[in-house]
Amino acid sequence: MLASLTAFRRRVGAFIGGFEAGLANRRLRGFQPSRAHLNTLIAVAGPDIVARARWLVRNNGYAANAIESWAGNVVGAGIKPSSLIKDAGVKAAVQELWLSWTDEADAEGFTDFYGLQRRAAREVFIAGEVFFRFRPRRPQDGLTVPLQLQMLPSEMLPLSRNEVMPDGNVIRQGIEFDRVGRRVAYYFLRRHPGDITDPGLAGETVRIPASEIVHVIDPVDAGQLRGVSRFAAGTVKLFLLDQYDDAELDRKKVAAMHALFITTPAPAEPLDAAEGRDDNDERTIDLQPGQITMLEPGEEVQTSAPADSGQTYEPFQYRTLLQVSAALGVPYAYLSNDMLKANYSNSRLALLEFRRRIEAYQHAVIVWQLCRRVWARWMDTAVLAGALDLPRYDDRRREHLACGWLPPKWDWVDPLKDARAEIEQINAGLKSRTQALAERGYDAEQVDAEIAADQARENSLGLSFRSSAASPLFQGEPSNTPAGEQDNANA
Structure with a gap:
């Protein structure tokens, strides 16, 4: 029944036309994506x-650099x-x-709360x-x-725990939900499944109420329960590029090991005093700077000419990265x-776009899910x-919990x-000093108190x-202060 319905839809789609992305023409015949929900995909491949x-x-150096930058x-x-x-x-x-x-x-005593924030950002990027x-x-x-935070990696919550x-x-992927869909508890393993140094019982779980757990996740699909690594879309290319680089480096290393080749019509003739044998019983000659070596009659010297990487190596690396x-x-x-x-213009454009993404992530993930829960x-x-x-x-809990978080x-960049642009925006009333200081990670009241x-x-x-x-920043800039007030200020 399902197969006939699918065939009918394809015939109708081919007849009507419409969205090319939904057709089963020659170019898209092999494009058959999975229709499984993200939770199913995570359970299988997570x-x-x-x-x-x-x-x-x-x-991988690129992966390590990317996560540290993030x-x-x-x-x-x-x-x-x-x-x-x-x-x-x-x-x-x-x-x-x-x-x-x-x-x-x-x-664990390894860092402070802000160090835990950094570790959380790394873990969400990886897992x-x-x-x-x-x-x-x-x-x-x-x-x-009397309160501390214990960090638990994603592997500690088994994806395979599903039951009624x-x-x-209902327990789904290690998370217990009540009948209206609220999170009630988490079923964590007592030991990490990959840590053989922990003597705890493997596979044993413990139920922890949801009020005691902070789940930091960057959801991408509606109804998503568990997280998806940011490396998911780049894992294959990173791994293959790493293999390619290793193969290229090894090829150059092997080629560089052979400097000269000597051919002779009589290989059984005895070696002279300058020659010897290596560990593999291969004939060798030690060369010195400026050395002149006399060859036997009929022997010829050929230098090694390894193939270069070519002009496509750099463009290929750049485009893949x-x-x-x-x-x-x-x-x-x-x-x-x-x-x-990179030049100034394209670096600034890339930086502005990156900062917008970072700011959205800071608010929606780190602040909303972690910082606010911990503060309360x-x-x-x-x-x-x-x-x-x-x-x-x-009675006034909401009032006391009110808090702004300063990234x-x-x-x-310049x-x-x-x-100058910041000062002009403040003078024009487009933003306040409080907002400007908050954007730079400072509390306005604290700054004013320090200035006073x-x-x-x-x-x-x-x-x-x-x-x-009198600062050079303002020299040559027009003043918005009336002349009389400016004279009084100078006086």
């Missing part, structure tokens, strides 16, 4: 894709919170406590997802706030570290533990031009520095 992606990161641009020194609590004193106390806790956030488990601690553990529970809940960079979403220069083909849990724990004194916290600042403290200290010490109006 473990192999992740394993290959991790292999590339460990063994993590450095997404997180950098950290996406940092700026509490929106209106009371300045309370806000300062919250920010100070948070700063102290970030050094204690990692349950498509990563998990964090909230680990409450005892008061006697001596932490600023007696209460009507362009396809890989497009698949990974990383600019070519960031993937290959090749700056020879940290605030709740701090209040319950008595580390923060926030009156009527239960790392973008370095200016500092002078970019600074600097000015007070300078005045108390009798120091006077050149004003901003």
Whole structure:
């Protein structure tokens, strides 16, 4: 029945025409994509894709460079919170406590909270997802706030766990859902399936409530449950290009090992004193700079002439790496570290496009899924533990949790031009100083407080520095200040 329906649709499509992409003509006859949902594809191929992606990161220089560039641009020194609590004193106390806790956030003790952000960005790039488990601690553990985060790789949540529970809940790819589709729990393995150094029982799982897990994922399809590696679209080309480069390098190495060939009509004649035998019992001659070697009658010397890589090697490498960079979403220069083909204009265009993608990823993935969840849990724990004194916290929880997240600042491509453009936008009312500072990763209130403290200290010490109006940045620029006010300012 299904086959006849498909044949009927093809006949109708061929008769009507319409979308060429839906026809079964000669050029598309072999193009038969899978109609399976992404969850099915991940269940079948997900473990192999992740394993290959991790292999590339460990063994391929381009892959390693791409992921470091991605993590450095997404997180950098950290996406940092700026509490929106209106009371300045309370806000300062919250920010100070948070700063102290970030050094204690990692349950493994390897890094701080911002280092965990970077590791999360790397893992989502490689495996498509990563998990964090909230680990409450005892008061006697001596932490600023009794809470830590444990990072769990995607391999710890088995894709093969699918079943229907007696209460009507459903487990799909290791995630338990209730009857309305809400995530209830995760079934994690007690040990990594590929870690033979862990003496735990292989295959044993533990149920962890969803409230204790942060699932960081960059979803691409509706209804998607688990993540897809960003290397999925570039794995084949990266691997084949790596093999090609290795073969080319090995070919050149073998060719370079043979410098001279000597042919003789009488190979059985005895060797002279300058000759010898190598480990393979092959006849050899040691050559020295400026040496003149007398050959036997009939012997001829031929130099090695290995084939060159040719003029197609560089264009082929460049075009293949362009396809890989497009698949990974990383600019070519960031993937290959090749700056020879870059100029100011195309570098700026590529950088602006890359930054738009990064900003969307920062907001939709790192901030929304990780930072906000951690901030809310940290605030709740701090209040319950008595580390923060926030009156009527239960009634005003939303107000206290309000927070802006400041990504790392973008370095200016042309500092002078970019600074002038920024100042003109502020003077024209197109943006505020608060917005400009937030875009550069700073909190406006903190910056203003530091400026006021600097000015007070300078005045108390009798120091006077050149004003901003005298800076070369503003010399030659028209002033929007009326003449009288300008004279008073100069006075």
